Amino acid sequence: MSFRRPPRDEHTMKVGFVGRGGSPGVSRQVTVDVPAGDLTPWDLDTKFKTVGGRTDRLDAVAKVTGRAKYAEDMRPAGMLYGVLVRATIPDGRLEGLDLDAVRGMPGVRAAIPLKDLGNRVRWVGDPVAAIAADTLDQAYDALARVKAEYTEGDAPIDFRDHENAPALRDGVVDEPWPSQDAAKIEQALADCERTAEGTWICEVQTHSSLEPHGLVAHFQEDDSLEVWASTQAVFGVQSGLARAMGLQPAKVRVHAEFVGGGFGSKFGPDAEGVAAARLSKETGRPVRVLLSRFEEHTCAGNRPSAIMRIRAGVDADGKITAWDYQSWGGPGYAGRGGGTRGVPQWTHAAVTRNSQSDLATATDAGRSMRAPGWPQGNFATEGMLEALASEAGMDSLAFRLLNDPDPLRQMEWRIGAERFGWADRVNPTPGKPREGDAPRILRGAGLAAAFWGQMGRPGNGATCRIHQDGTVEARSGAQDIGTGMKTLMAMLTAEELGIEVAAVKVTMGDSNDPVGPGSGGSTTTPSLAPTVRHAAGLAARQLCERVADALGVAPEKVTYRDGGIDADGKRLSFREACRHVGPNPIEATGQRQRNYEGYAEHICGCQFAEVEVDTHTGVVRVTKMLAVQDCGLVLNEKLAESQVIGAMIQGLSYALHEQRVMDREVGRMLNGDFLHYKVAGPADMPELEAIMQPVANGMNNVGAAGLGEAPAVAAPAAIANAVANALGVPVRHLPITPDKVLAALAKRR
């Protein structure tokens, strides 16, 4: 067998972005290598009918009427309620487990161990056994009767107590910088005109998806398994359950039509999903295991804590020329995944050194969470930029414009600053009240850059069906976790076929449909969008063939154009053409081709925040936030804005409120509920605005990038910088709670 290089088409397309707000655009012609069979790529000159518009979210009606069925809502006949017995010690071994006492309790149908005696216990919450009962209350009654015994170890609970943790003095790392590769960075720092140094700390944030992790499992008599899961990865759950249960993946069918939030922690079946499947196999009944809110906070992952320190310097012009970055992550028992990152553009021209280490603790393992590592790293990075700007005697915005090499973000800084009113909102005398304010109120403004990659990948499909009644189906097995992917699929299909969005029915979240990506790293849209469009394009070609056949016209004389068909001089509307489809619908499966060598390899964006600090109480209120955000081709402006604003709000919550509080002795979370783990609510809301900046990125036939992460990178840093501008002194420890504000003010005096 030999592999031939597949034939390719060279195609010239216009990429870049249109200038606005007095800033110049950037555009150029590039010649890309389009894979054989792909569609003509959309580019900067493409005129759209549907794409880029403000179509209502397709599944909004189902969601506002309560008809949308999430995994949490599934109640198959005979379903049992499963709960997990969890370790009550943070570190040690399981030495005794008595489930016999619960097996005869009212309603209890099964009790199975999940650990063997002698197994390691790694955090308070480590699953030890599982129980299924007729009602949830009965399951909890049984849970209270389980007797488990442990021998206890002494692993640390807080990463600051780890033996390799850096010494902290007054919140600042107090130990020498690493000796490895020191000569070059020391020299670069010595050559700087001015330098600054600081330490930044972040606490653990929990994902707090509103729908809990877990699934409803139904093990059938033919040894197949059907599940309804709350997941960001339909196919990850399928393969994970198949492996855990010793089944062929084809025997596992996963449904996730609606998913109640996913921010990076819902990629596999996890312990609760496997327990549900095992309990179902044991009882022959459907079993649901969905976590309680306390379990959500303590057993379903989190954004790790971090300590970061930076020393950096600028030359006489204010350009950053040296950057030394060291961080320690606190990712829980897994002991890895705590790395932090800052936007790389700032240090592109500097001599840099990065070092990172993780400090394991006897706590729930960290998981990826919306731009993993970046909000932490960018909080530190942007804090350092403020320190350097101050050293250089420059305004924050001017310092960014001087050091940011990206023409797209250059324009975004300018658009944003103008719209936000940067010059008027930044406090020219940090730490002093603005004119007209009460003396106890300090106001200030801050800004920060956004950044993310365009990481759409090949390796998935999508189906397009055209029926004889003129309706169209778009199907992908991937999930819509609230980003609006279903809506985008309908819009892309409608655009390619030139028909109304309403004619397209979208199905997502069924593992029997074509493979789609897991929703992580902002990859769903860039992976699926070109695939969905490709499927529609292939279906249109088939429609032409059927029309040619039916009319007895040579196939080459039939072409698809503007939502209809030209057949040898005769014009058929889409609906007219569909009458020739016959009882068997057209079905085409689109492929996700590789990315072209495109124009833009990352997405930019920036955010501005204004805060008001009450110096008597230490309470910070964000009063205004603005984002300017690109994401390649903006497929639906309304939904894109929603997602950006959502990231800003989540960032506000991380910056000011969210913090897992642990008992450092017993390892139990002290605020594992929504009463004491504070998530930003309606009363915390500032005025919010998102401006979308379209870009033709030349990456594939659509050119859309994902939008989940980039805006989440900027928000906490922008708010922290605004607080520093108000107070005249930074608070370098998230969340910026009143106690820290008051301490900073006290130190300033």
Place this chain on the structure above:
Amino acid sequence: MRDRDLREGGSRPSGFSRRSFLKGASVAAVGTGLATEALADAAPTDGLIREDGVTTVPKGALEITLRVNGEDVAVTVEPRTTLLDALRDRAGLTGTKKVCDRGACGACTLLLDGKPANSCLTLAWDAVGREITTIEGLADGENLHPVQQAFVECDALQCGFCTPGMVMSSVACLQKHATPTPEQIRHELSGNICRCGTYGRVFEAVANAAKNGGGR
């Protein structure tokens, strides 16, 4: 505010509203009395036992009738069963969402005699004889309530899991203030948490719904 609604309790025979209390009370009430025996003594509408001027709750599961969205719904519940669990697990009405189960997030908000209540903090028994309106009862067939319509148009939702509670609180807000100020909207919604960050859009939706007669 919702706590006060729950505590006041109107003319209901029992005033308790906390599960932990009732759980204890049920054990102390009629001891080992079988549910069927208890049923014989119970008032037909609520299953409560009234003897010598003392009202007690029988142990075990009993059938009660709830008035939900204008229809009588029979559900079998234990004294400790919350209204939320009764609706979701027994009546198959899963539109009302369980998120925190502690009255901290508002996802389970419904209307009890027209006032917003956290159904996770309300016992099913305490809802007997009261008018319960859930998210499923808001639209008139395919005609959405003005608040629902405004949520769709303003994209006041993402994952949608907080949405039923958010919609119900918004409806309650407009019943209280036909043309609410931005501050009133924030205040009335301040018991509802959204993780995707849709608050800004929700405020817009409530204001738009007010213009379209959502408060009627």
